[in-house]
Amino acid sequence: QVFTFNTVEIKVQPSVKVRNGAPMSIICHADISKNTDFQLKYNFTIFKDRKLVFMTVSDTGDARYEIPVAKSSDTGDYHCTVKADRKTKSSDPIHVWIAGMTKPILTADKRDVLEGELVKLRCELPEEEPPLQFCFRKIKTNSTPKETCVPESYTNFSVLEFSAEEGDHILQFDCFGRRNVKLEWEDSAHSNKTLVTVREPFIKPALTTVPASNVTEGDQIHFECSTAVVRMHDIEIILQKNKTILNSVQDKKLLRYSTVATLEDSGEYLCKVEQGGASKTTKLNVVVSELFPKPTLVASMTKLDKNKELILNCSINGFQKANFSIIRKNSNGDIPLKSSQTLKMRVNVNDTGSYTCKAEVKGIVKESKPVRINVYAPVSKPTLSVADGLPEVVLGKPLQLICHSVMGTPPKTFRFYKGNEVEKIVINDTYATFLDENIKLNDKRGYRCDARNNHSSGAKTSDILNVTVIVPVRDASLGSVPYGEVEDGSETAFLCSVKEGSWPILFRFFKKTDHEVLLFEKTEHADRAMWHKKTVKRQDTGTYYCVASNRANVDVRSRPITISVILAAWKKGVIAALVLITIAGAGALALWWFLRKKKKAKGPSMEMSGSALAANLTSEKLTRQPSDGDYYSGSGYIEDSENHMKSTDESKGPDLESAEVEYTEVEVSTLDPHR
Numbered sequence: 001q002v003f004t005f006n007t008v009e010i011k012v013q014p015s016v017k018v019r020n021g022a023p024m025s026i027i028c029h030a031d032i033s034k035n036t037d038f039q040l041k042y043n044f045t046i047f048k049d050r051k052l053v054f055m056t057v058s059d060t061g062d063a064r065y066e067i068p069v070a071k072s073s074d075t076g077d078y079h080c081t082v083k084a085d086r087k088t089k090s091s092d093p094i095h096v097w098i099a100g101m102t103k104p105i106l107t108a109d110k111r112d113v114l115e116g117e118l119v120k121l122r123c124e125l126p127e128e129e130p131p132l133q134f135c136f137r138k139i140k141t142n143s144t145p146k147e148t149c150v151p152e153s154y155t156n157f158s159v160l161e162f163s164a165e166e167g168d169h170i171l172q173f174d175c176f177g178r179r180n181v182k183l184e185w186e187d188s189a190h191s192n193k194t195l196v197t198v199r200e201p202f203i204k205p206a207l208t209t210v211p212a213s214n215v216t217e218g219d220q221i222h223f224e225c226s227t228a229v230v231r232m233h234d235i236e237i238i239l240q241k242n243k244t245i246l247n248s249v250q251d252k253k254l255l256r257y258s259t260v261a262t263l264e265d266s267g268e269y270l271c272k273v274e275q276g277g278a279s280k281t282t283k284l285n286v287v288v289s290e291l292f293p294k295p296t297l298v299a300s301m302t303k304l305d306k307n308k309e310l311i312l313n314c315s316i317n318g319f320q321k322a323n324f325s326i327i328r329k330n331s332n333g334d335i336p337l338k339s340s341q342t343l344k345m346r347v348n349v350n351d352t353g354s355y356t357c358k359a360e361v362k363g364i365v366k367e368s369k370p371v372r373i374n375v376y377a378p379v380s381k382p383t384l385s386v387a388d389g390l391p392e393v394v395l396g397k398p399l400q401l402i403c404h405s406v407m408g409t410p411p412k413t414f415r416f417y418k419g420n421e422v423e424k425i426v427i428n429d430t431y432a433t434f435l436d437e438n439i440k441l442n443d444k445r446g447y448r449c450d451a452r453n454n455h456s457s458g459a460k461t462s463d464i465l466n467v468t469v470i471v472p473v474r475d476a477s478l479g480s481v482p483y484g485e486v487e488d489g490s491e492t493a494f495l496c497s498v499k500e501g502s503w504p505i506l507f508r509f510f511k512k513t514d515h516e517v518l519l520f521e522k523t524e525h526a527d528r529a530m531w532h533k534k535t536v537k538r539q540d541t542g543t544y545y546c547v548a549s550n551r552a553n554v555d556v557r558s559r560p561i562t563i564s565v566i567l568a569a570w571k572k573g574v575i576a577a578l579v580l581i582t583i584a585g586a587g588a589l590a591l592w593w594f595l596r597k598k599k600k601a602k603g604p605s606m607e608m609s610g611s612a613l614a615a616n617l618t619s620e621k622l623t624r625q626p627s628d629g630d631y632y633s634g635s636g637y638i639e640d641s642e643n644h645m646k647s648t649d650e651s652k653g654p655d656l657e658s659a660e661v662e663y664t665e666v667e668v669s670t671l672d673p674h675r
Contacts, residue, residue: 001038005089006031010046010080012096018070020100026054026065028080028091043083049076070098073129075181097181101188102127104134106175108194113164114201114230116278123175123191124157132179134158139172139193149178163277168198200278202229205237207271207284215261217291218362223247223257225271225282240270261288262364292319295359297326297368303454304347306377312343314357314368322359329354329370347375349409376455379408384449384462392468393439394552399467403449404431405460410453417448441469472552473501478509478545478561485564486536494520496546496558497528505529505550512543512560519544541565 012018013025028044044063046054054065061082067074079093102125109120123134134157135149150158164171172195177188205227215221223246229235237255238248246269247257259265266288272281293316300311314324324341327334330353337343337355345351354370386393387400403414414432416424426432434449446466452459480486481493496507507529508521520531533540545560 002035003040003084003087004033005082005084005087006033008080008082008089008091010078010091010094012078012094016095017097017099018074020070020072020098020102022070024067024070024074024096024098026067026078026080026096028063028065028082030061030082030084030089032061032084040084045081045083046078047080048074048078071127072098072101072179072186073127074098095182099186101125101177101179101186103189104175104177104191106173106191106194108173108196110196111194112197112199114199114276114278115164115166115168116201116276117164118161118277119164119171119173119196120159120161121173121175121194122157122159123177125177125188126156128156128177128179128188130154130156132156132158132177134160134175134177136160136162136173136175137190138162139174140168141170164196164198166278166280171196171198199230201231201275202227202235202273202278202280204280205271205273205282207239207269207282209284209286213287214289215286216289217262217364219261219288221259221261221265221286221288223255223269225255225273227253227273227280229253229275231275234275236274238272238274240272241265241267260363263288263290291364292322292359292361292366293317294366295322295324295357295368297355297357297371299355299371299373302372303374303376305456306349306375307346308375310345310347310351310373312345312355312357312371314341314359316359319361322361324357324359326355326357329356347373349375349377351375352409374409374454376409376453377407378455378457379405379412379451379453379460381405381460382414382449382451382462384447384465386465386467387433391465392470392551394470394472395439395441396472397439398435398437399439401434401436401447401449401465402431403434403451403462405451406430408451408453409455412451412453414449414451415459417450419446439469441471469502470550470552471500471502472554473498473505473548473550473556475499476546476548476556476558478558480544480561480563484562485566486540488536488538488565490536492533492536492563494531494533494544494546495528496531496548498548498556499527501527501548501550501556502552503527503550505548508547510545510547512545536563536565538565 008031009029011027011029013027014022018024026046028046030042032040034040039059042058042061042063044054044056044058045052046063046065054063056063063080075096075098077093077095079091081088081090104123104125107122107124110117113119121136123136125132125134131151131153133149133151135147136158138146138148140146148160150160152158162171162173172193174190174193176190179186205225207223207225209215210222210224211219223239225237225239227235227237232251232253234250235252236248236250237252239246239255239257247255249255255271266286269284269286270281271284272279295314295316298313298315300309304310312326314326316322323339325339326337326343328337329335334356337345341357352373352375354372356370357368359366359368382403382405384401384403385391387402393399401416403416405412405414410429411427412429414426414428415422416426416432416434418436423436424434426434432449436447446464448462448464450459450461476496476498479495479497481495486492494509496509498505503525504523505525505527506521506523509519509531511517511519522529522531541564543560543562546558547555548558549555
């Protein structure tokens with residue numbers, strides 16, 4: 001018995017989109033091929049959103065899952081699995097959408113409330129499953145409904161509180177549900193409408209003043225704020241002006257407040273009654289007429305020198321009868337100077353500050369605007385210096401100057417001069433700085449500064465500061481006499497020079513080895529320095545260079561030169577003489593050996609050939625011994641085969657010993673010790 005699954009399919013009747021409340025069927029069908037006609041048991045399992053919802057066993061290849069009343073909670077992805085005799089196959093998923101939602105139910109915990117009280121509403125969708133969203137609507141007569149939506153991820157209901165506000169009389173509430181299906185929102189029908197009646201807990205307050213109008217500075221003004229309430233408990237009345245609370249009462253229906261009127265009391269007043277969450281307000285505008293204007297303080301001068309006389313005068317325009325006082329303002333409190341309209345004083349630097357005057361009429365006190373008085377002490381003669389200390393600067397580097405004036409009242413104005421031209425103006429308390437970034441070799445070197453303040457004595461000028469411009473060392477070179485090769489034991493001189501640079505210049509001579517070796521250093525008020533080395537030795541062979549620097553602190557290194565130490569001439573002569581003596585001794589020894597050997601020679605006569613010997617040889621033929629071979633004279637070898645000595649064919653017999661041999665001079669080469 002052999003079988004195989006061809007396909008497994010899942011279908012929905014009547015369609016994949018079903019109206020809420022309509023019947024729906026999920027059908028799973030298995031298409032199987034068999035080799036013979038035999039019976040199989042099929043296990044069908046249907047899933048919704050990967051959760052098991054239906055199981056059955058059938059003898060046929062079909063299974064049906066009936067849903068008599070479809071709900072929105074039946075929306076989801078369905079697929080089925082068929083198992084037969086250890087073989088299993090699943091269908092592809094299919095999405096089913098139950099369109100439409102059931103109508104929600106709305107309930108309220110109160111039907112009659114006071115202004116400021118809360119109404120708790122509950123909206124429920126009993127046949128739906130979360131996640132859901134509930135939207136509540138507050139409907140007022142002749143106004144747009146106010147909608148508030150609340151998401152609920154785990155429940156099918158939501159609770160929300162609404163506040164009954166001032167002006168709410170009859171309120172209507174309803175709600176609807178909402179869910180998200182495949183990134184689309186689906187709304188339910190609106191619920192039943194619920195009516196809520198709102199009553200006032202108190203009436204709008206009344207705010208009055210006595211006098212009601214024509215209020216003048218110095219008058220007593222009385223405020224009253226009252227209301228009528230349903231319940232006295234937790235009632236509160238507050239009086240405000242410009243958000244400032246002037247007075248308040250609790251559990252009372254009336255508030256009173258009194259004050260002496262001033263110009264500052266003009267403005268809008270607000271009476272507010274609060275109880276629970278309810279609040280009502282009333283506004284009243286109050287105008288206070290001016291009794292007299294603010295006084296004016298006049299100073300004889302606002303900027304004056306130390307020890308000068310200052311006159312302060314306080315007055316009221318068109319008003320004479322008042323009590324005047326002159327005051328100096330201070331952070332720790334006002335300092336009364338004189339209860340008078342006029343004040344004369346000789347000032348010091350410590351008298352710098354703000355002054356006002358006060359005028360009092362009928363208990364109303366008004367203060368003038370402050371007048372700033374500045375007392376100046378003269379500046380001291382400034383000092384001009386270089387920020388780095390020494391009055392010098394490296395060419396191309398910036399120069400920072402400091403102008404300092406110890407004495408004098410700030411602020412001070414400092415001016416910097418380069419030559420006779422003003423380069424910079426700075427305002428500061430005690431000192432100022434100037435940065436000259438354009439230093440040239442031919443600049444005017446004289447700098448000065450002056451300082452001044454508002455004192456009548458004018459400016460004070462510093463002494464002229466002359467600044468030295470230091471030119472950095474450039475292009476160092478090294479030479480020697482003699483150059484290149486130096487005889488052992490002789491004297492040599494090294495010369496290090498620079499192309500330009502301010503004096504004095506430090507010259508240092510080095511020999512290049514594995515590490516830098518300083519041989520000699522010298523400071524010169526010149527552009528060159530010489531180092532004499534008295535005696536040169538063989539170990540002095542090597543590479544030399546020099547380094548030059550000045551106060552610019554820039555080391556300039558020359559190109560290296562190579563010095564080779566060779567033997568002295570007299571040493572060469574001694575060696576040559578020894579060689580010649582050796583050669584002469586060897587020649588004499590060779591000649592002696594040659595002559596001695598000739599005397600002892602026994603054998604046939606030989607005829608010597610060659611250009612040097614042939615001219616002096618006799619024509620007499622010598623007989624030779626039967627053996628034929630080459631002949632060596634001393635250690636020298638006659639290479640030319642034509643000049644070999646020849647033996648004669650005739651034998652002299654007994655005459656050989658009595659034959660005479662002539663001798664001539666020959667050149668003998670040096671003895672070869674290996675032969």
